[in-house]
Structure formats: structure tokens, C-alpha cells
Amino acid sequence: MDAGSHSISSGKNSAAAVQRPPLQEAGSRPYMPPLSTTSRNPAAKCYGDRFIPDRSAMDMDMAHYLLTETKKDKENAAAIAASPSKEAYRRLLAEKLLNNRTRILAFRNKPPEPENVFAADTVSSHQAKPAKQRRYIPQSAERTLDAPDLVDDYYLNLMDWGSSNVLSIALGDTMYLWDASSGSTSELVTVEEDNGPITSVSWAPDGRHLAIGLNSSDIQLWDTSSNRLLRTLKGVHESRVGSLAWNNNILTTGGMDGRIVNNDVRIRDHAVQTYQGHSQEVCGLKWSGSGQQLASGGNDNLLHIWDVSMASSMPSAGRNQWLHRLEDHMAAVKALAWCPFQSNLLATGGGGSDRCIKFWNTHTGACLNSVDTGSQVCSLLWNKNERELLSSHGFTQNQLTLWKYPSMVKMAELTGHTSRVLFMAQSPDGCTVASAAADETLRFWNVFGTPEVAKPAPKASQSGMFSSSFAHIR
Template sequence: MQGRSNSAQQNMLSDLYPLTPQRSCSQTPLLKRTPSRATLSISQSSKKKRRFSIPNFEFEATELRASPASEAAVEETDADRFLAVRGSTTLPLNTTPRTNRVAKSFGLVDDRVLNCGETSATPAQTKVRSILRRCASELFNTPRTTSAISAKSNLAVRKQFIMALDGPGISLNLFASPMAWSHSNCIGVAFKLNVYFQNLDTRVIVRLCGVPAADGMVHSVDWGGTANPHILALGTTCGIVQTWDSLTQMQITDWSDDDSPVGGIHWNGNMLAVGRKDGRVSLFDIRSPRQVERVEGHRRHVIGTKWSPDGRCLATGDQSGSVHVWDMRAGGHVTANDRKVLMKHEGPVKAISWAPWQNGLLATGGLFPDGKIQLWNINKSNSPLTIPTETNVTALHWSPHCKEILSTHGLSWEPWHVIRRAEPPAKQAPRTPFSNSMTVHAYPSCDKIVSVNAHSAPIGHACIGPDGCSIFTVSPVEETIKMFKVWSAPAGKGKDDEGMSYKCAIR
């Protein structure tokens, strides 16, 4: 019965697929295979015979016989990876004259597509497949576009300053804050015993005030923010604190009952925070003739003060590197997870900046021997993000329009100076990518976006404009003040910088 069945199948296959006279298809492996549905349907239905046109195929026993070694190990081939390789199949694909015409029109008639077997691809075919696969992968890749707000589209494109001011006599003290930019677009600068300001809209330069030599040099200045844009506060090295009206050029208040030298100062509405050398922070109200409150917690000179954008918290940094955050409504330190928020640098901290678009995000920068930028979240007690620079970090400013932060830098130092805690040499200091530069970093990746050598000498201080796009930097050694456009404001915001002069003098 087995022999008769095999003979019948052989006769059926010979009727459907006549073989060539030179070759025979009577091998045992072929005859033992089970007929497919296509064969049965063709042999049983006369209607389907008229619809199918199957070409002649030549079968060889050597191609159909599977070796034991090929079943044990899988070998890499050059066949198309999107088609299954069936080298031992006994039947062809169900092709018709119509499918052949369609395949030819699309260029698919070749031995790789219609004959699912392994063929050796030529180098030209391999190259074409690589090109096609690369083109297909590019369709799924979304190209990154640079935002027009980012510093990569502004400062990185034009690295030159757009305004320069002469600044002879600016304090060389690294802890000083001798420059501020008002919301009425006036730049105020302290020159030894005097304070000058220039209206950047009218270009008028005015000497606002001066202090006696007995009161010390003007150490820090700051404008009154959005609440009092025409009021400027100054503090001297002998503890004098005064406020002046730039419109009338008249003195408003004089808080001179404290002889402790002034450090950093910053406005919050009608409240002025003043850091002192003995570690105190004095709080003054412009409506009161005397100090209204004092905050104690530092042990060294408080050289950095900054109110949060909502006016709730005050961050202060001292000469020893300690940073405290005060909750002025609660009358004490800010706490996170029932712990005081205390931050520490290895060097003095003057540069402090709050992010205007995220509550509780604070950036601090350390001077020698620290040289690091740390990004803190005061609402969490986790470790900060750190950007090592090995230079003096003199100022920090967040962009109000995008998640980027700008830092200004001074001298750098050798690693052995940090170990010995020695003073870095002023003339022999080595240069690093951050030396005397103005650098913009991305948040939270901390990647460097652009770095510009703003001055040929160390940058002592910097202030941001009312539009949140431009920065003024000052180099006391170079005696120059420069303005750079770092960011762009979104559509409908910011001021136009066209028409600004490229060179003018403030004195």
C-alpha cells in the first residue's frame, strides 16, 4: 500500500509539473512530503485550474536534503531579513501572470523576493539594501530643532558684545556687587565713592550721589525691583546703607546706625536685605527709618543675598561657604523632611540665583578654592547637581524664558593650590575653558551650551536686564562694562535691541 500511494503521488506531480528530460524527481525525501493545500485544491477543482497558472520548476535532491549540521547551528546569511528563508520547500509561490506584471512594475521580480531561497548577493545589491534601510530609518528619526529662545540661537551665533561702557574706578573687591540693572532700563554702577547711572533708552549719564570718604567706598548697589524701579540702594564698607530716587536725585532714607561693613544686598518689594560682616542679615523697610528685623545664623561675612521670586524665602551665602535659606513668613530656616536646608561650598559664596520658572530651585557658585556651581532643590533633601569649573564663580543668572543658566567666571588655579589652601597667583594662573568667560549651561543635563571669553581679565560681577535676555558684565581689572544678548524672549515679549550704540562712556 505504501508503494502504490507513492506511485500515485508521483504520477499526480508529474502531470501537474512535467519535468525536463535531463533530470528526475523520484528521490525518496520528495515523495515522503505531504502535499500542500494548493496541490489538493488544484487537483480537485476545475474552476481553480483556470485561475492558476503555475510555471515549471526544477527540483534537485541536493537542495531539498537537509543536513544535520544545519539544524544544529544557525548560520548568518545574506538573504533578506524581512523574508523567511525556506530552502527546502517543494512548491513554488502561487504566482500568476497578473502578479508577475505587478511585481515587475515595482521592481520586485528577482530571485530574492519570488524565490525564498538563499542566494549570494553581489556587493552592489548589499550596498543598495544598506541605502534603503538607512533611508527607512531616517523616516522615523525626528530631527532636533534649536529653539529661537535658547542661547544656542543667540549668544552662540553672535559672540560679540553689543554695548561697551568705560568703568574706571570700580571696586576690585571680589565680594563686591558694584553694578545693577533696573526695571526702568537704567544701569547703575559704583565708582569708589560715587554712584552713576545711565538711562539706556535716552543714553543720558547722571551722577546720582556720592558718600564721604569717612563712610567708606561704595561696596554694593541694587535697584528696587518692579515695586520701586527708580529707587537705588547702596551699602558701603563702613556699614552705611542709603536709598536714592533716580528721578529726583534725592536721598530717601539713611540707615547709618550700624558700623558693620555691608556685603550683598537685594530688594523684595519695600523690604531690603543687607548682609553684614559679623554674620547678620539686616532687614530694612523703605517706609521705616530704622531696621525692622535681623536674621542671625552665619558666622562669617554674608557676601551673597537673594530673595526668591515669590518673596517667601531668602538665600544667603557667607565667606566660609555656608548657604542658608530662610522662610521669612515662618521666621526661621526652610525645612525639608523635618531637616534644615543647609548647603555648603568649600569657598566663599557670592553668586546666588533662584529659578523663576520652578519653585525651590536654587543655584549657588563658590569662589576659590571651591570653583563649583551647585543646583539645589530646597523642597527635597537630595544631593545637588554639581558643575565643576575650577574658577571663581562670580555671578549666576537663570533665564526666565528657558531652562538655562548663565555663569560668569574669573581666575582659575592649579589643583595643588586647592590642596594647600593657598592664594591662587594672579598673573601665573593657568587658563581653563571657564577662565574669564561667560558660560551658559542647560538644565537639568548641566551640559555646556556656549562659552564666550567676555573679557581679557577676570569678570567680577554681572546683572541681568529687565527683559531677561541681556546681560551686563564688568571686569574691574579691564575697567570695562559690556552688554551681551544671551537669550531671546518669546513672541510679544522683550525689548528691541536695535539702535544701541556699540561704544559709549559712562563717565
């Protein structure tokens, strides 16, 4: 069990908290200008640091000749002038030796001037590989909203951002929708006190239908465009449903009973497969981008990888065998994130007694790397546009940390929350990250920058599929 977790509360906090309207501006932190950086002056001349001495002064034959000539001139100038043989020798020596001095310790070709070398290298290097400017990462949240009655429970999953750019967040017994395009807030549903509080939420791929898990073990399916309850799934679990994950028309649910169930929302007998491998609450569920593998994390410190190909060979609603059972984490495994640029790469985070982010090859089950973050890992998100990973943490700093992958060098630490950052969700374009913490605030961070190519809009056919499927089974 994760030491930093709290038991679930009813969501009814102090009277002062109740009076606060949900998802209203709480005031942003003052803007912090980017840190000033010193850059090297490109106009400054550089002559290099290599020095090759001129060794003509060390010409031993020439030195001997000059010394000898000087001495003889002083001692017997008349005799030298009267001796034609010695005069001829002197001229010959000067022509052969003095005229060839530059050949000694000389380059075959004359080297270019240092200034020309620097200019040529600079131009060619810029043409070959233009320098990439480092992205500026704002250190403060762009927007802060109040989130009163947010349940402080590490094992729940109370926030999700759909493909229609609407953020859903559960505050106690009530599900709120915040439209990122307009900034407007609406209340979807307040569940009965006997069924609440809400314990999990997940958008369907169409961005229109929303699944809500309850403390009573029921699962509700809503059409958010018409604010209609389409279906309630009962009897799937024996206790609260803390995690949800969609794979096309399959809604996978994880409960405190340790069971994982695949529910086909198109048919009346929805429970089609069961994964049994956890002995305690399932607090993390994520399907891979291909929809072929499911990762599940539990309060039993276990991480399982389930494969569709193995499940399809088993009888319906039967127990399926895991592909990998991984026991490296020393605390609850809630934070799960599949890599967007490598299909078999999974990042996982452990609770307060573990504090590690681990990377896995889900084909082989090998642990590729493990990084001790120093604090409880609550959530993980990959950057869709760069090779970066964002993690949210609990005690002691309650921060968000941006890592460069695969070096795992810290690029930025975003602070502002005063309690553990339990949940994170990413906007459809991959730029903005929303974080919700036990301090009852919801903050938005422009941490992933601007994508080069806009993502295509979700297909309308998916929405029609869900509507027609729910219509005949209500």
C-alpha cells in the first residue's frame, strides 16, 4: 500500500469550501520572464588556439655560417677578401642554403589565414545543420481554477480531457465539464449520496460519451451532447470502480476487488472478458495506442501487461493469463503512460515507498531504466511532439517535472500546488496539461509547446456508432 494515500472521503469539506463556485478563476501567479541567457558574440574574431613556432632560427647550418662569417670578418677581413675560393664558397652556400630556408618544417601548401578558416567553417556548419533554439517553458500556470470537494485519494482517477476539447473533473458527488474552447463550465450530473462519490472518469474516443465509475460499484455511460444517461452497468465489480480505460467500443474497468473487466458497450451482456491478476485495488489502467496491449497497476505493487491475442483465445468472460507480471515497484503502481513514438515502450510510476519512474519493453518484459524521483509519483504524460515525459508528484515539493527522454535530464520543475498533484490530463493538441491537486485547485500549464502539425479532428462516424449502440439496449 502506498504510504502517502488517504482513505476516500465523502467530498463534503468545510462550509467555506462548499461556498466556493467550482472551476472559477482562482487568480494566476504573476508572470515570470524567461531567465536571461548570455550568448557568444558571433562578430568576435577567433584565431584558434594552435600555435606552430617558426623554427628558421634553429637552422644549425645557417647559424654556423653566420657565426663563422661574422667572426672571420672581424679577425681577418683582408684574408677573406683576397681568397677567391672562399668567396665563391660563401656565395654558393648563401644561394643553396639561404634561399631554401622556407622549406624547413614548412607545410606542402600554405595554410589559409585564420580569419578565412573561421568564416568558412561557420558558414558551412550553419548550412549543414541549423541550430535549434531551446523551447521556452513557462514556470507558472497559465490559468488556475478552484476545484472544491476534490477527493484526496491517490488510487482514484477523477479527471480526463476528451478529443472534443472538453475537460471532465469529478468534485465529490458531481461531475463538471469545462469547455476549453469557450472557458464555460457546466454540471453534467450529481449522483445520489448512496452511490457517490464519483471514483473514476474516462472519455470515449469520440469525445462525446463519458464513462463514470462510482463508489457503489456502478458504472454510468453518458451522452454529454444531450446530457442524457444512456446506460448503467451493474454487477461488474463488488466495490468501487477506481480506474477506466477505453479501447474503441470496449470499456475496461478496474475495481477495488482486484478484477479487471472488458465491457462491450454495444451488447446487452456487456462483460465479455475478465483479467484476474491483482490481489488488491486496480488503480491504473491504460491501453496501448495500437489497442493490442493493456497495462494495469495495483495497490499490490504489481504491474501486469495483458495482450489481446492471448485474451481472444480464451472463453468469453473467462479468466485470462497475463503476458508479463512485473514486481519491481515497491509501492502502488498508479501512473501509467504508453510512449507515442515507440509502441512497446511503457513508463510507470510508483507511490511514496517507491518514488521511481521505470521504463519497460512490453514485448520482452525487460526493465530498460529506473529513475528515483525522490517523491511519490502520481501521474505520467508523454509529450506528443517531442521526446519528453512529464511527471506529477506528492510530498515534499508537490511539483510537476519535465524530463528529457531517454537521458532523463530534468528540463523544468513547475511549482505552485501546495499539496500532492494527484491527476493530470493532456489537451487534444498535446500542448496544454491540466493538473488537479489535493489543494483543491486546477491548474493549466503550457509545458509541451506548440505542435508543428495540427492533429486531425475525430471522425464523426464514431459518435454515430456509440449513439446507435446505446439506443437499442437502454
